[in-house]
Amino acid sequence: MKCIICHGEEISPADVFEEIAVGSNIVRVPLTVMLCRGCGERYYTRANMRHLEGVREDIANQRARLDEVGKVLQFR
């Protein structure tokens, strides 16, 4: 598999956080994706997409278990 962005060939599985915006909050979702080591482009499998869809639904229906892990600070 070649990266469509940088044409590099070093693409391997990596544990990342996908960030989903919910209002002014960000939900970080742990996910294993294929990652280009050259440019950082992420490649999502159908299972990845299905999982993220499910997470979005759980958040929308307030079924998601979310822990607060930090704060977002806005500079004035």
Ligand SMILES: [Zn+2]
């Ligand atoms: Zn790349």
